[in-house]
Amino acid sequence: MPAAVETLLYEFLDEQIHQASDLPELALFAHLLRDMIAAGGKRIRPVLCVVGWQAVSDREPPPAVWRVAASLELFHLFALIHDDIMDASETRRGEPTAHRRLAARHPGRDDAPTLGINAAILLGDLALGWSYELLHIASPDPTGLHLNRAWPLLNALRTETLVGQYLDLVSAGPVSAAPPDTVAARRAIRYKTAKYTCERPLQLGAHLGGAGPHLLAALSSYALPLGEAFQLRDDLLGVFGAPERTGKSVLDDFREGKNTVLAATAYQRATPAQARVLRDGLGNRSLTPAEASQMRQVLTDTGAHTAVETLISQRHEQALAALDHAVMRPEAAAALRAMAAAVVTRTT
C-alpha cells in the first residue's frame, strides 16, 4: 500500500521539475523531498486514509483516495522539515535534517547554518503548497468522487497540527521557563498527534467513501486513544530508543526540553536530588551523553517510564474497545486492530 503512495509522490515531484526546467533551484528542492521519502517513514497517515475508505466500501480505493493519501504524506514532510528547524534537530530518518543538508551546500560561508535554516523554511513551504497542488492536478476521478469533499477535513487537520505544534513549542524549554506539566503535554498530544496522525487521516478516507456521522464518530473513538498511545511510545523511543532504528538522536528531546508526559510525570514524583538532575538536563542544549544517561535513570527510578507504559496499554485497550462497538467492514476492523498492535509495540 505505501508503494502506491510513494510512486504517486515521485511522479508528482518529477513532473514539477519537468514543468519548471528553467528553475534548477526547484530541482534541488524536489530532490531533497524525494530523498526524505526514500529515507524511510512509516506512512501511517496514508495507510489510515486508505483503511478509512475500506471501512465503508468493498470497492478498490479510487484514484482520488490515493491522491489524498499521498497529499497527507507530502504535508507530513512539510511538518517534519519545519519541526526539525524549531527543535534544532540534527538527524531525521537516519540522515542529516533538511536544514543541515541545505547548510552543507555552502561550506565556505560563515552564515551557512542560518542560510540552511532559511532555505529549509522555504522547502517546507513548498511541500505544504504542493500537498494541495497534488489534489488539484488530478484529472476528474472516473468514479465521480470530488476531491473538494476532502477540503473541510484537510483544513481541520492543518489547523490542529499547527496549533498542536505551537502548544509543544510554548511548553518546551528549561524547567525555569516552562515547568513540566502533564495537562499541557496531553493537550499538545491531542492536537499534534492524536488528531493529526490518526483521527483525521482515517476520517478523510471514510468520508470520501461516504461514511455517516456514526461511523466518523466511532473512528474518532478508536483513533484518538491510539494517537495518544502513538505519541507516548514516541516519547519513550525519543529517550530510550535505539537511534539506529528510530533515525533520531536520543538527546534531542532532552536538549529541546520537550514537555512530555514522561518528563512531567518524573518531575512530579522526583526527590529533590532527582528533580535537580531533571532541571539541569531539560532544555540544556549542550547536554552530554553521560548526563542523558543520568536523566534516563531518573525517568526509570521515579516510575515514570513504567507509568507511561501503563498509559500506553490503557489507550490501546480503549482503541480496541471502540472498534468492538463500531459498525464497519470486518476487514477494515481487522486492519485497524493490527495497526493498533503495531503502533504500541513499535521500536522505530
Place this chain on the structure above:
Amino acid sequence: MPAAVETLLYEFLDEQIHQASDLPELALFAHLLRDMIAAGGKRIRPVLCVVGWQAVSDREPPPAVWRVAASLELFHLFALIHDDIMDASETRRGEPTAHRRLAARHPGRDDAPTLGINAAILLGDLALGWSYELLHIASPDPTGLHLNRAWPLLNALRTETLVGQYLDLVSAGPVSAAPPDTVAARRAIRYKTAKYTCERPLQLGAHLGGAGPHLLAALSSYALPLGEAFQLRDDLLGVFGAPERTGKSVLDDFREGKNTVLAATAYQRATPAQARVLRDGLGNRSLTPAEASQMRQVLTDTGAHTAVETLISQRHEQALAALDHAVMRPEAAAALRAMAAAVVTRTT
C-alpha cells in the same frame, strides 16, 4: 476595491476563530493576521487580479474573482511573515514584525526571541494554508465560474515566489560570502517580484475572465518590466526612503547584505575606498545609522542611485509600450497605466 478584499479577509478570519472555539491559540494567530492587514499594505496583487478580469469582461467581477484576490493577499501575508524571519527584520508596516510580537508574549523567558521566530514560522504556515482554504469554502459561484481554473497559475506563482526568495537568500550576506552581482539580482527580481507581484495576479484575473493566450502574453509584457520597476523602487526606498512612510527600517537591507541591483551597481563602479565602505557595511548586523549614511553617500557618489532611477524609467516605458500593442478593454488599459505611474513614483 481594496475594501472589498479586506472585508472578505476579516470575515474569513472571524469564521476560522468561530469554528475552532476550543482553540484559543488559533484566535491569537487569527488576530495577528487581522492586525497585519489593518496596519497597511498596498494590496497591489488583489487590485491587479481584479483589473485582469476587467481587461476581458465588462461585467462586475463575480465572487470567485474577489475570492482569488483575497487569497493572493493572504498568501502575501504568509510571504511577509517568513521573509521577515529570514531577513531578521524588526518592523513591517510600521509595527513590530510577527516574530517580534510573538516573542513579546513571553517577556520572562530567555528563549523568547527563538520562541517568537518558531511561532511566526507556524503563523506563516497557517496563512499559507488558509490562502487555499479561502478558495474552497466558497459556495459555488452563481456565474458558474470554477475556482479550480485558478489553480495552475496559483501553483506557478507559489513556486516562483519561493524560488525567488531562495535566490535572494543565497545572494545576500557579507561581500566576502556573497559578492554583489547584478545578474543574480535581476534573476531574483524576476521570480520574487515581477512574476509574483505583477504578472501572475494580473493573469489570474484575466484567465478567470476567459482571456486567450495573446492577451495573457500581452499582460505579461506589461507586468514583467513593471514588476522590475516596482522592485528597483523598493530597493531605493529600502535605503533612501522615509521609514515613517514605508513602515520599514532603512538599515535592514544593508544589515542583511541584500544583493540589490543598486548595491551591485555601486560595487562595480566603486573606487577602492568606496568599495571598502560597501564591504564593511553589507551584511554587517550591527551597522550603525552613521555608517549607513556613509553607505548611502557611496550609492549616490558612484552614480548607482541615478542609474537605478534610469532603469526604473526605462522599465516604466516598456510596460506602457506593451499596453499600446495589447487588445483589451480601454478602461482596464487606463487603470494599468495609472497603476504603472503609481508604482514607479511611490514613496511608501
